[in-house]
Amino acid sequence: MTLTSVATSSARLLDQFGLSAIAQAGDWPVRSPIDGSLLARLRTHTVDEADAAIARAQQAFAVWRNVPAPRRGELVRLFGEVLREEKAALGELVSLEAGKIRSEGLGEVQEMIDICDFAVGLSRQLHGLTIASERPGHRMMEQWHPLGVVGVISAFNFPVAVWAWNAALALVCGDPVVWKPSEKTPLTALACQALFARALQRFGADAPAGLSELLIGGASLGERLVDDPRVALVSATGSTRMGRAVGPRVAQRFGRVLLELGGNNAVIVAPTADLDLAVRGIAFAAVGTCGQRCTSTRRLIVHESVREALVARLKQAYAGLPVGDPLAEGTLVGPLVDGAAFEAMQAALRAAAAEGGTVTGGERLLADAHPDAFYVRPALVEMPAQTATVRHETFAPILYVLTYRDFDAAIALQNDVPQGLSSAIFTNDLREAEAFLAASGSDCGIANVNIGTSGAEIGGAFGGEKETGGGRESGSDAWKNYMRRATNTVNHSRSLPLAQGVRFDI
Template sequence: MQSVAQLLSAMQADIGRYLGNDLACISPIDGESLASLRVDSPEQVQEKVGAAHAAFLQWRMVPAPRRGELVRLFGDELRSNKEILGKLVTIETGKILQEGLGEVQEMIDICDFAVGLSRQLYGLTIASERPGHRMMETWHPLGVVAVISAFNFPVAVWSWNAALAFACGDSVVWKPSEKAPLTAIAVQALFEKAMARFGADAPAGLSQLVIGGQDCGAALVDDTRVPLVSATGSTRMGKAVAERCARRLARTLFELGGNNAMIVAPSADLELSTRAIVFSAVGTAGQRCTSLRRLFVHDDVAERLLPRLKTVYASLPVGNPLDEGTLVGPLIDEAALQGMQLALERARAEGGKVHGGEPVQVGKGGYYARPALVEMPSQTGIMHHETFAPILYVVRYQTLEQAIAMNNAVAQGLSSSIFTTDVREAERFMSAGGSDCGIANVNIGPSGAEIGGAFGGEKDSGGGRESGSDAWKAYMRRATNTVNYSDALPLAQGIRFDI
């Protein structure tokens, strides 16, 4: 296996700047040590925020289309280094290689989106009630954007935020997951290469990287020079960040819990449904925020669909994610494997019938498990809890109203889908009385999202929106401007001044 040092060197990333004895980087593939890094102190975090703030004061005055040119150059760097960075993602997080490459492609796609956006930061012209006046809204850069990302998408989530933030005129301070700092180091190096190509208009400090744990995150979240905190991870983490941000009335942008569901209706195309179920449930070993966790199958099709799923699940190749043909790689660490086994034990105690789910030995290290298919008698307590592992709970239903109610019954609300060829069922699912999730798909699984659509969820998923649509507005501040082009100043009735 090509070493991490070789991969980083190929991207001109100087890992020596980050080496130390504080944080061990372990590959989930085999449990081997990849590197040992130093972590930033809270004081160093404050220094980096200060540098980012100074950079923002300059960057906000650069014309937006010019800012877009920096994002374009960064996209070029990603294209040139896609294979290398994708492989590093696989080594550090355990994703199969095609998923690692796909994550880098998402970074490239959002750069393309942001380049176009840099010429489309439009405001409205508003009709004034006063004669001889014009009103308009103007969008201005917001400031320093803090990005806190999770291990499961170690580079894509940062890019969703950063590409928009840079185009909007903001600077960015990034704290990656302690489980995936090496890919962040590589991305920072690629961005610095783009800055060097861009020239003096890109101020030093525009992109800052913080390596560390909760104390670094707290220092970043508490800094009054950071007007927006965008955080991806667990609901528990999001609530802690939200409380700290609320103390100083800072903005937050969250993408948190998923616990996503799919409904398979009587008219569904079962071949299409089967492929979507398996891809959504076992991709990234069930460690996606959009992974399929809950499957509601109508009684009329259950006896045809479930045997198909059991056969496919039993034959899924589990192994080294760098090997061609592997579909299911490792869980991120031992705690994740233990959490999966505890969830399966509880499912059995609540009446579930478990197929698969047992640990699998691959090589000399790593934490692997066969994906689990669990037939449940109803939506019991365990199904309200999101386990970040390849577990798919299956419940039968009789009416669409029952299925939608179960879809909406959990606290999380990120993504959902229905498989049906009945237009009325599809439209009902997408209506105000249907799915209460941020994403509601028809005949496509809940896992994965295109750059053009704003990505995020509702309820305990955080309610935030990153990436496409008008998500750029979260990274800017709006000013309403009124221009008086008449020769009179409108005053309150009956009040005049003698000048």
């Protein structure tokens, strides 16, 4: 794709979303990683405007929490309808702004649609428990109530899906959302707001103003969400460094956090593994989104008996990967997001080589055609041990190869990193598979058998342990993050017995 066509496509899409005027309203530059071309110049919000947005959301909460949950679900259903209508356009904008290949851009919007469907069903299932009371004539139960304003801080690599995970659940749970997207991908956020406005028009008068607020700008706006006591929950996706700053600051004011941070995900390949399956699963997980997923496979722990065969096949697969324009037919690897990501990748490869690693790939591609974009050949690095460089997450398509002989040693190697997001094993040995999934197996929040580490479905809770932050978003019972629990006891008798046999007669 040429610089002219990137700019033309972007202008067409912004016009389709009604954003043409907004896109030229300020001096904040938005560039495409495809070729570095300028897509927009946005006006950023001030801290005072962020404060006003939080105030509007707080006012909306006072109304929205009393709207019946199934009715709240209707708004999310309508939003899902709008997303279906504009899937192609929003998916293309994701590719233009984040550099994802076309199928991944479309897949991200499909993920938004899926979470809307999930949330609509959930809107009739926000149920608590009835609990047996030890006191005669008493009933004890739990209720779940809306929590309050939810602040969402999202990252560039999934510029719309992670917001949708939070927003769809928050809205059916009765909570307004204030969203601070990545500085690198604000246009997709503006497009989402425009589409949500369409859903609001169809929904009618039950929806108060301020249900979904958007803050465009730098770190100071995220800090406003983090520090404001009116923001009941801060859901932040990003680096471990960012999480170390966010977590304590929210805790200091006794707010809630939902942190989705770093991942250093490993795949174990056992002697009985189906290597055809393993090659396909590893390749997608390691190079999809140009290695810029929190669930990207970064470590390959392969049994010595199959190492030579597997590494040879991976090298062959890597050499043939089509790298280039993410919107072109057949491309599998688009660009890194920017020059800083490229420099971080090169620094990691130099460090790995200094630690005894053998590097295949990793070089810059297409620099003559696109001097302001950063395309790379995905790198495969054969390491003598799990060194400090291997234990550090580099957000780029680098796959470190390690060898094991004993299965317990493979599990120990897999777990011996600070991060704990996703993991996988390729094996046809039932005992190994079950041991990997057991309490003494993988210590990650996601553990898979015979699929890669990447590409989670919305039905399961998403998140990880250790320095990944411990948060859970998307499916299962992640909705409980967005609500508060109340335990209620109702006395329908004419006496007043006390619990634990306590007597207090007056």
